[in-house]
Amino acid sequence: xxxxxxxxxxxxxADALRDNFTRGELGxxxxxxxxxxxxxxAWAGWRDEAxxxxxxRETAVNVFSIGKPxxxxxxxxxxxxxxxxxxxxxxxxxxxxxxxxxxxVTMEHLLTHRAGLPAVAAPLAAGxxxxxxxxxxxxxxxxxxxxxxxxLGYHTNTYGFLLGEVAxxxxxxxxxxxxxxxxxxxxxxxxxxxxxxxPVSDFHFTADMTAMQEGDGTGMSELQRCAYLNPPGISxxxxxxxAAWRAAVIPSTNAHGTARGIAGVYADLLTGGILDPVMLAxxxxxxxxxxxxxxxxxxxxxxxxxxxxxxxPLGRSPHAYGHFGAGGALGxxxxxxxxxxxxxxxxxxxxxxxPRTLALVDATYDALG
Numbered sequence: 472x473x474x475x476x477x478x479x480x481x482x483x484x485a486d487a488l489r490d491n492f493t494r495g496e497l498g499x500x501x502x503x504x505x506x507x508x509x510x511x512x513a514w515a516g517w518r519d520e521a522x523x524x525x526x527x528r529e530t531a532v533n534v535f536s537i538g539k540p541x542x543x544x545x546x547x548x549x550x551x552x553x554x555x556x557x558x559x560x561x562x563x564x565x566x567x568x569x570x571x572x573x574x575x576v577t578m579e580h581l582l583t584h585r586a587g588l589p590a591v592a593a594p595l596a597a598g599x600x601x602x603x604x605x606x607x608x609x610x611x612x613x614x615x616x617x618x619x620x621x622x623l624g625y626h627t628n629t630y631g632f633l634l635g636e637v638a639x640x641x642x643x644x645x646x647x648x649x650x651x652x653x654x655x656x657x658x659x660x661x662x663x664x665x666x667x668x669x670p671v672s673d674f675h676f677t678a679d680m681t682a683m684q685e686g687d688g689t690g691m692s693e694l695q696r697c698a699y700l701n702p703p704g705i706s707x708x709x710x711x712x713x714a715a716w717r718a719a720v721i722p723s724t725n726a727h728g729t730a731r732g733i734a735g736v737y738a739d740l741l742t743g744g745i746l747d748p749v750m751l752a753x754x755x756x757x758x759x760x761x762x763x764x765x766x767x768x769x770x771x772x773x774x775x776x777x778x779x780x781x782x783x784p785l786g787r788s789p790h791a792y793g794h795f796g797a798g799g800a801l802g803x804x805x806x807x808x809x810x811x812x813x814x815x816x817x818x819x820x821x822x823x824x825x826p827r828t829l830a831l832v833d834a835t836y837d838a839l840g
Contacts (some may be wrong), residue, residue: 543775631722
């Protein structure tokens with residue numbers, strides 16, 4: 472049964488959520504905001520594989536890379552305030568970062584996945600992902616995997632450490648605190664799990680991701696192996712439901728939230744509540760487009776936001792911006808339709824090709840007309 476509220480015109484979205492349970496859904500929520508009004512806030516299913524803990528209105532779940540544009544927002548707000556500029560060298564804010572040939576890496580390189588730092592090559596101990604200082608020291612010491620600015624490669628698990636450390640050095644405050652300041656303490660998105668007593672769903676990886684966890688990276692390039700598996704557990708494999716993971720701040724990977732929180736952030740972006748219009752326009756303009764050296768497919772980015780591709784649309788607008796997360800989680804804004812969308816599932820899927828995600832997006836636009 473689907474719980475929640477929705478405008479009768481948007482009942483098809485709730486129906487699609489119900490039908491997703493024939494497509495392998497375990498537990499999930501979806502939210503849609505149009506012209507600042509929430510027209511869908513629905514949830515269904517279970518927080519655990521044993522189906523003993525129902526999903527409720529307050530349930531949060533790990534939404535993975537939904538956190539990447541949130542990390543970017545921390546830096547974009549500093550750019551808008553004049554505390555730094557996109558052409559600035561990262562080392563001007565973070566002096567140790569300039570080691571190992573990174574002296575000319577700019578803030579724009581970091582924001583657009585072109586800094587050459589998607590992974591640390593030196594083996595790191597299990598648990599290092601929970602140690603902000605150790606992760607940032609390892610990244611500062613790392614030689615770029617390619618000449619910065621010349622290629623694009625998804626900074627899968629390092630993106631949030633890099634941007635968060637720049638913001639910390641400028642403001643003296645951590646990424647979690649800065650996020651709450653940026654989006655408002657009432658918005659249901661956090662780096663790490665919320666600490667307000669609400670239920671947090673387990674996340675359930677697909678069999679192929681579990682095999683990666685139990686294997687040694689066979690079949691991956693060295694770059695991919697280091698990006699996803701060094702330090703052990705940094706992608707959430709084998710760690711995502713642990714207390715240590717939930718207590719840590721890993722902005723690229725362990726953002727937690729509700730679908731209502733995801734849609735709420737994109738609704739606020741549409742109205743200028745988080746970034747001023749000039750900064751938002753710059754952030755949602757194409758800055759990087761081409762083959763991705765980590766994912767081995769084409770990518771297209773603004774400043775922290777994924778932008779639409781023919782094979783990976785964000786709704787039905789060429790002007791949309793947002794980000795997918797592992798398992799098919801999705802948040803985006805469609806400025807043409809004045810629409811914000813959030814989907815937060817707890818079972819892995821095909822990311823941006825997940826049929827459950829696509830069904831909800833299609834139902835949203837069918838209702839929009």
